[in-house]
Amino acid sequence: xxxxxxxxxxxxxxxxxxxxxxxxxxxxxxxxxxxxxxxxxxxxxxxxxxxxxxxxxxxxxxxxxxxxxxxxxxxxxxxxxxxxxxxxxxxxxxxxxxxxxxxxxxxxxxxxxxxxxxxxxxxxxxxxxxxxxxxxxxxxxxxxxxxxxxxxxxxxxxxxxxxxxxxxxxxxxxxxxxxxxxxxxxxxxxxxxxxxxxxxxxxxxxxxxxxxxxxxxxxxxxxxxxxxxxxxxxxxxxxxxxxxxxxxxxxxxxxxxxxxx
Amino acid sequence: xxxxxxxxxxxxxxxxxxxxxxxxxxxxxxxxxxxxxxxxxxxxxxxxxxxxxxxxxxxxxxxxxxxxxxxxxxxxxxxxxxxxxxxxxxxxxxxxxxxxxxxxxxxxxxxxxxxxxxxxxxxxxxxxxxxxxxxxxxxxxxxxxxxxxxxxxxxxxxxxxxxxxxxxxxxxxxxxxxxxxxxx
Amino acid sequence: xxxxxxxxxxxxxxxxxxxxxxxxxxxxxxxxxxxxxxxxxxxxxxxxxxxxxxxxxxxxxxxxxxxxxxxxxxxxxxxxxxxxxxxxxxxxxxxxxxxxxxxxxxxxxxxxxxxxxxxxxxxxxxxxxxxxxxxxxxxxxxxxxxxxxxxxxxxxxxxxxxxxxxxxxxxxxxxxxxxxxxxxxxxxxxxxxxxxxxxxxxxxxxxxxxxxxxxxxxxxxxxxxxxxxxxxxxxxxxxxxxxxxxxxxxxxxxxxxxxxxxxxxxxxxxxxxxxxxxxxxxxxxxxxxxxxxxxxxxxxxxxxxxxxxxxxxxxxxxxxxxxxxxxxxxxxxxxxxxxxxxxxxxxxxxxxxxxxxxxxx
Numbered sequence: 001x002x003x004x005x006x007x008x009x010x011x012x013x014x015x016x017x018x019x020x021x022x023x024x025x026x027x028x029x030x031x032x033x034x035x036x037x038x039x040x041x042x043x044x045x046x047x048x049x050x051x052x053x054x055x056x057x058x059x060x061x062x063x064x065x066x067x068x069x070x071x072x073x074x075x076x077x078x079x080x081x082x083x084x085x086x087x088x089x090x091x092x093x094x095x096x097x098x099x100x101x102x103x104x105x106x107x108x109x110x111x112x113x114x115x116x117x118x119x120x121x122x123x124x125x126x127x128x129x130x131x132x133x134x135x136x137x138x139x140x141x142x143x144x145x146x147x148x149x150x151x152x153x154x155x156x157x158x159x160x161x162x163x164x165x166x167x168x169x170x171x172x173x174x175x176x177x178x179x180x181x182x183x184x185x186x187x188x189x190x191x192x193x194x195x196x197x198x199x200x201x202x203x204x205x206x207x208x209x210x211x212x213x214x215x216x217x218x219x220x221x222x223x224x225x226x227x228x229x230x231x232x233x234x235x236x237x238x239x240x241x242x243x244x245x246x247x248x249x250x251x252x253x254x255x256x257x258x259x260x261x
Numbered sequence: 262x263x264x265x266x267x268x269x270x271x272x273x274x275x276x277x278x279x280x281x282x283x284x285x286x287x288x289x290x291x292x293x294x295x296x297x298x299x300x301x302x303x304x305x306x307x308x309x310x311x312x313x314x315x316x317x318x319x320x321x322x323x324x325x326x327x328x329x330x331x332x333x334x335x336x337x338x339x340x341x342x343x344x345x346x347x348x349x350x351x352x353x354x355x356x357x358x359x360x361x362x363x364x365x366x367x368x369x370x371x372x373x374x375x376x377x378x379x380x381x382x383x384x385x386x387x388x389x390x391x392x393x394x395x396x397x398x399x400x401x402x403x404x405x406x407x408x409x410x411x412x413x414x415x416x417x418x419x420x421x422x423x424x425x426x427x428x429x430x431x432x433x434x435x436x437x438x439x440x441x442x443x444x445x
Numbered sequence: 446x447x448x449x450x451x452x453x454x455x456x457x458x459x460x461x462x463x464x465x466x467x468x469x470x471x472x473x474x475x476x477x478x479x480x481x482x483x484x485x486x487x488x489x490x491x492x493x494x495x496x497x498x499x500x501x502x503x504x505x506x507x508x509x510x511x512x513x514x515x516x517x518x519x520x521x522x523x524x525x526x527x528x529x530x531x532x533x534x535x536x537x538x539x540x541x542x543x544x545x546x547x548x549x550x551x552x553x554x555x556x557x558x559x560x561x562x563x564x565x566x567x568x569x570x571x572x573x574x575x576x577x578x579x580x581x582x583x584x585x586x587x588x589x590x591x592x593x594x595x596x597x598x599x600x601x602x603x604x605x606x607x608x609x610x611x612x613x614x615x616x617x618x619x620x621x622x623x624x625x626x627x628x629x630x631x632x633x634x635x636x637x638x639x640x641x642x643x644x645x646x647x648x649x650x651x652x653x654x655x656x657x658x659x660x661x662x663x664x665x666x667x668x669x670x671x672x673x674x675x676x677x678x679x680x681x682x683x684x685x686x687x688x689x690x691x692x693x694x695x696x697x698x699x700x701x702x703x704x705x706x707x708x709x710x711x712x713x714x715x716x717x718x719x720x721x722x723x724x725x726x727x728x729x730x731x732x733x734x735x736x737x738x739x740x741x742x743x744x745x746x747x748x749x750x751x752x753x754x755x756x757x758x759x760x761x762x763x764x765x766x767x768x769x770x771x772x773x774x775x776x777x778x779x780x781x782x783x784x785x786x787x788x789x790x791x792x793x794x795x796x797x798x799x800x801x802x803x804x805x806x
Contacts, residue, residue, distance in 0.1 A: 055651045057517065060662075069660045075649035077516045078662035080539050083509035086501065090513035090521070091649070093497045094468050098651055116509070119502035281624065285451050288626050294451065296624035300477060300562070322716035323623050324709070326791045414451070 020048045024073045029064075033234025035224030036064060038190040039132055040071050042200040043103065046207055047074065056099040057091050059084045061113075063105035064138040072103075082113025085120035088127045099210055101128035107137045110146040110172040117172065124181030124216040128206045131173065131219065134226040135245060142229035146170040149248045154229070169248070173221045177255040183216035184209055185255040189223050189246070191238040202253075216258065223249050262292075262317050264402045265325055269310035269342050270334025275389030278415065279332075280311040282393065285411030286403035287315040295323040308337050315402055332396055336360060349444065353396055363441070370441040371399055378433050387430035394434020405431070448629045454594040454620040455480035457627050458524065458550055461598035463490040466633040468519035469497035471510035475529045476562040477618040478552035482524075494635055504529040508536030508549075515545035516661035518641040518648025520602055524550035524614075527568050528559060530576075537611055538577030541678075542663025546605035548598060550614040552621035555787035563787030564618030566708060569764035572615050573737045580675055582682045583611040584689065585736040587707035591625035593734075599630055604689065606645075608681055615736060617760070619709035619789065691734035692743060696722065700729030702803050703747065705769050706758040707733040709789070714758045716792035721799065728799060731755075736765070744772035754778035754803035758795055761785050778803055 008014065022044035030036040047056050053074060060068035062081035069076035079087040084102035092100040109117050109131050120127065136154055137143040144154040144161060147169050151160040161169070177185040184206055188199035199222055206218035223245050227237035253261050266283075270276045280296050287294040298311040312328075314320050330351040331342045336359055346352050348367040356362070357376040373395035379388040397403065403411070408431065412424055452460065459481045462470055472482040482500060490496035497514075501507035507523050514521040525533060530551045540547055551572065555565035572585050584604050586597045594616060601612040642650050652658045665671035696718050697703060704714035711732040721728035731747070733740065744755070754777055757766035766781035773779050782798035784790040 053651075054653055057649045057651065059513070066664060067666075069658075069662060073652075073658055075652045075659045076661070077513060077649055078543075078660070078664055079512070080509055080535055083505065083512075083536075086506040086509040087513035087516075089499075089506075090469065090471060090497075090510035091517045093499065093510075094514045094517055094519040094521070095650070115502055116506050119506065281451065284624060288449060288451055294624075294626055296451070297619065298622060300618070300622050320625075320712075321719060322713040322792050323625075324619060324713065324789050324791070325716075326793065 020045045022048045022053060022073045024071055026070045028071060029067050031228045033225070033227045033237065034064075035134070035190045035222065036132060038196060039130065039199075039222050039224065040068065042190070042196060043101075043130060043203055044072055044074075046200060046204045047099075050204070050207055050211065052099050052207065052211070055097070056101070057095070059088045059091070059100070059102040061102065061104040061108040063108045065103055065105060065132065066139065068103050082108050082111070083116055084108065085113065085116040085125070085127070085129065089120050089123070089125045092125060092127050096126075099128075099207060101130060101207070103130045104132070105138070106131070106133045106135065106145045106147040110170050114170075114172070118176065118179070121176040121217045121219065122179045122181045126210055126213065126215070127217055128210055129217055129219045130203065131221040132224050133221055133249065134224045134229070136226045136229040138226045138229045142226070142231075146172070147249075149244060152244070171249065173219065173249075174254060176217070176219055177260060181216045182219055182255055183214050183258050184218040186219070186253045187221040187223060187249060187251050189241070189251055191225060191241065214257075221249070223251065262402065264315045264330065264400060265328050266313045266330045266332065267310055267328045267342055267345065268313065268332040268334075269308065269338035272307060272309040274309070274334050275386070276309045276334065277311050279389040279393050280313040281415050282408065282411045283313050283315065283403065285414045286407045289407035289410040289414075290403060292317060293320050295320045297323040308335065310338065310342075330396070330400060332392060334392070339363065351399055353392070353399060353438070355392065366442065367444070369399075369443050371395065371438050372441045373434055373438045375434065378437060379430070382430065382433065384426065387427060390427045390430035391434040391437075394431035395438035396434075397431070398435045398438045450627050450629060451624050452591055452627050453480055453622060453624050454588070454591045454616060455552065455622070456484045457591045457595040457629075458598060458614070458616075459484035460488070460629060461595040462522050463488065463494060463496060464630055464632045465599045465602050466494070466520060466635045467496055467522050467602070468635055469499070469510075469514045469521045471499050471501050471507040471514070471521070471523050473501050473504045473507050473525065473529060475504075475526045477554060477564075477621050478524050478526045478550070480621070481550070496635070504532040505536065508533035511547050511549070512536055512540050512543070512545065515540060515547045516543065516649055518645040518650055520635070522548045522598070524552065526552045526554045527556050527565070530568065530571070534571070534577035537583065538579050538581060539663050540611045541577070541581035541583060542579060543661050544609040544678075545611070545661065546602070546609050548601040548605055548612045548614065550616055553615065553617040555785065561787035562618070564709060564760060564789055565785060565787055566617055566710060566759045566783070567761040567764065567785055568615070569736065569759065569761060572613055573739070573768070581678060582685075582737055583613050584608070584685060584738075585613045585615050586691075587615050587733060587736050588620055589708050589711045589732060590620070591623065591627045594620060595627050595629060599633070608685060610681070610685070615708065617709050686738040689735060690738045690740045690743065692740045693732040693734060695730040695732060697729035697731065697747075699727055701727040701752065702754045702756070702799060703729045703731045703752060704756050704758050704795070704799065705731045705733065705744070705765070707736060707765070710758045710760055710783070713790060713792050714795055717795040717799065720792055720796050726800070726804065733765075739768045739772070741768070741772040744769065745774070748773055748776040752777055754780075756799050756803050757781045758790070758798075759783045760789060778806065780806070
């Protein structure tokens with residue numbers, strides 16, 4: 001019996017999964033188990049499937065995904081902390097025929113960049129915002145974020161977030177949905193295949209909205225885990241996310257076609 | 262020729278626009294000009310002043326403390342700028358509302374009853390043009406035809422129908438300026 | 446065609462942006478420079494040339510919009526006044542780090558803090574010594590007239606794209622608020638998409654399939670790469686220092702003493718030169734046009750030719766005077782004179798300082 005070689009295995013007809021060319025071969029800087037890699041991949045798959053590779057400019061934030069441009073194989077700009085929506089606003093304004101998106105974490109988008117987020121959304125900039133919410137500052141080592149839920153432990157809330165002294169977590173996605181400048185606002189997750197498929201569908205809709213000139217921001221939140229920051233195994237972190245994060249940040253569409261659900 | 266002038270009064274009297282028309286008139290006859298206003302909160306209802314320089318040469322400092330001429334349109338400005346006229350220079354003022362008249366003997370002082378004349382002509386807004394006319398009688402630094410061109414340049418087109426009225430006001434000022442104290 | 450106009454410095458700056466073929470202006474109101482965005486909104490260049498004009502939510506957003514548009518290969522500009530420029534400095538540092546071209550203006554007012562809205566030149570250190578974080582420089586042009594407020598926008602863009610560097614037009618409340626005659630330069634058309642792609646291959650315009658992607662970033666996590674990047678930047682700054690110095694000499698041929706000044710102080714010092722000459726004093730003016738690069742060599746040459754003294758005149762407690770000292774290196778007398786905190790010195794005060802501190806001192 002002939003031996004099966006590597007060449008046989010990677011024959012096109014045998015492949016069940018192909019990495020999009022729009023992800024580079026650079027080794028991801030994310031911790032094993034983190035949702036960022038999946039989120040990157042589905043954003044890039046959508047851009048490839050919609051034939052937008054040559055026409056898209058992405059904006060990377062400050063945070064864990066500061067190096068998103070190392071992995072996303074399209075033209076990218078890295079923005080100052082929190083300012084990605086302002087950077088994207090300008091790129092879209094000077095290149096109205098291009099597709100422009102930001103990819104931001106919760107500290108970037110909902111703390112230092114709240115102003116830019118709200119105003120870009122309120123002006124109705126025709127951009128896509130991908131918002132990864134893992135309830136923590138991952139890159140700096142697990143400090144409390146604007147989205148850290150009540151009671152949740154972080155390195156700057158070591159006894160759990162006490163809302164009396166530390167304030168409440170900010171549901172910025174619900175907030176931007178109230179603004180007349182958002183067209184599509186939705187919340188998803190990427191920790192199981194079922195949720196990945198749903199999230200990808202939403203991301204696709206967001207980019208189609210921009211392509212079709214639907215007025216305003218398409219805003220996709222992805223509630224994700226941070227097993228390192230949360231000090232859990234990847235499996236435990238996903239379980240913890242389902243039990244604690246999802247009740248506080250319920251998944252699903254919040255605004256579709258400019259109308260609140 | 263270089264004329265260094267300060268125009269000072271209340272915000273709303275048309276101090277800044279008078280200076281602007283004068284500056285535009287200078288441009289019309291190919292001179293160098295500068296127009297430097299006081300700016301900031303005092304603009305809103307308080308005192309306003311502008312330094313206008315018209316010259317045949319490149320203008321150096323747009324901000325000065327001593328002037329060839331001063332046009333003074335309220336008491337605060339009189340108190341502040343009477344002393345800023347160079348000896349032998351010109352001070353022109355509207356006596357309306359002035360309780361402490363100028364007292365210097367080393368300068369030429371003139372009056373024009375511009376607020377009265379403006380209300381007689383039925384339009385308070387031409388006050389500044391009457392004053393400008395009076396000033397140009399004393400200091401004919403720009404030709405009248407260039408003042409009209411300057412007016413056209415500085416007024417938005419929709420106000421061009423008001424140019425004849427402004428011309429009348431300038432002429433009224435030309436005719437009604439009176440010497441208060443003149444050097445021999 | 447060129448036109449003669451009577452304009453405020455701030456208006457001339459705005460009109461020049463349209464004429465220079467700028468693609469975008471992003472700004473935020475602050476006295477004494479709000480006329481810039483007011484003028485642009487009233488003139489509607491978006492209907493004439495397609496130039497984008499946007500009032501941002503903050504100075505911070507505005508400078509990051511500049512970063513975005515510049516990274517995308519566009520001619521982009523912003524302006525502000527001192528406290529607003531302090532807010533922009535993080536963005537300027539990013540622009541310098543990512544080697545992007547842009548022009549921005551600071552119509553300086555008195556500080557520190559909220560300060561005053563009156564004119565000042567106390568942002569010299571901030572403008573020429575970095576301002577934001579990291580080892581970076583920017584080209585600083587100091588207009589002394591409304592004419593230069595217009596011309597330096599065009600020149601600024603040329604320099605910005607030649608060196609991929611931020612160019613600061615360092616003005617002040619006097620130059621911004623005053624009106625003078627200005628000859629507007631002929632409009633330069635905006636570049637087309639094809640022209641931008643050809644001239645600026647580094648810009649993010651969308652990656653052609655199978656080609657290298659463009660990345661605009663100032664992040665170098667590897668210190669060796671960061672050092673190499675810094676060495677490259679320093680090389681560029683050295684080249685600029687050698688090639689782009691600009692200045693003007695007024696009445697210096699026979700002068701024994703000179704004022705060194707820029708912007709509105711240079712205008713005031715020019716009047717003081719006239720007053721001095723009328724008194725028979727051999728005084729001239731060295732007017733700086735570029736503050737970075739600083740004309741160190743040219744001032745040194747004056748020293749070696751026997752200039753007896755230099756009076757640095759600036760509306761600050763003494764900032765530019767440090768660079769004059771570094772150039773003169775003790776060969777001649779150097780002193781500073783200036784009113785500050787929003788007070789503008791008079792020609793008479795300036796001349797008196799020259800007589801007392803330099804000539805008689």
